[in-house]
Amino acid sequence: MKVSLVVNGSPREVDLPPLSRLLDALRGPLGLTGTKEGCAEGECGACTVLLDGDPVNACLVAIGQCEGRRVTTVEGLACAGHLSPLQRCFVEEGGAQCGICTPGMLLSAEALLARSPDPSELEVREALAGNLCRCTGYQRIVESVRAAAALRRGGGGAAP
């Protein structure tokens, strides 16, 4: 089945069995391996991408359900070789260690900041509740997101 979708702002077409997972389309023919596979059952959030702006588990979405839809992956956050403010804050505040959870964390956080420019700690924790991290203990991740919120409010520029 041919499916046309917009990935990180560019129109793309894939030809896959319709029930292939969006995750497989991204990591396979679309060549975007930033999106990770952890549990394959919606629990860990490593595969989180934005579908029309909302975070979803790419392991539970069928590619046949994506016709005409906008998908944002971690590769879509940086702009012209520059990390987004959110990504910079993860680097600077120690929000990433092994990095496996990081792409998913970034996208959940990106969706939060797009709707809520000044989230409380509780709101950040709620927005990231579907993303598991084995390394950081979460505190640094929460701090990274709040630092990015402050940076964006201060004119640090939003991700594309």
Add this chain to the structure above:
Amino acid sequence: MSLADLRLFEMRHVAGLGPLCEIMAERAALGAPVTLLAGGTDWVVEQELRPPLEVAAGGPAAPPLVVDVSRLSDLRGISLSGDTLRVGAATTYLEMLRSDAIAARAPLLARMSRDVGAVQIQARGTLGGNLATASPAADGVAALAAYDATVVVQSVRGERRIPMSALQTGYKRTSRAPDEVIVAVEIALPAPGSPWYWRKIGARRAQAISKVALAGVAEVRSGRAARLGLGMASVAPTTALLPSVRALCVSRPLAELTGAEVDAAVAQDISPIDDVRSTRGYREHCARGVVRELLRQLGAQV
């Protein structure tokens, strides 16, 4: 696991409810009912846990047909007309969380939605999927039970309206026929500002299937419960509607109820088990606790 089998399934899109019902009827007559795919948060996970297709001896020769209903307009939308709220079956938890009509008139639905999985699940999971899977732990079903909602199903034979009390017929079984599509749920709303209750007890706040959850909707006039709807998750093979508790609480002024008689009614209405998530004893304890907490909010001294 058989995720690899997913590529064997045929998937179709349909233009509307009419053509969908025709395909459902055709396939049901062949003994190979159509699978409807909404958010996939139950169905895709089930495929992973299932044995591979070729091992399933005696199954249908052709791989089952899947029809995507996630964006079917006949199954979508939230609308308020008078005191009736209609929520399309393909409405996601996130859509309910963002709906002004739900915030104003059915806040329990929004509050429940916040406790389903995490944002990623809320963005995909639907009420229709929750109702059709009919897990006794289903949070959406508990909330709809508290509203005494009506489930609207459609087939080539016409529309059928199923009260929540007649929907679940056993563990993960419903009275929906294989050729019927769940189209929407309808709720006769309580008066604006009426009290409601939601309490979900799980291992953690997110991504946790309920050990016990209680949804409640009430109208209280002069110290009496004029309306009391309850739905409790994970304490019986089906969502518990707590008929004895309901009957007890509307029978007398709330202030006259005693804790002991409420506990006895709860015990009559539930039959929890030990499983991977909790124990029978803990569930009984929680069930009594949440029912009493709800009743205290309505003015009872229990």
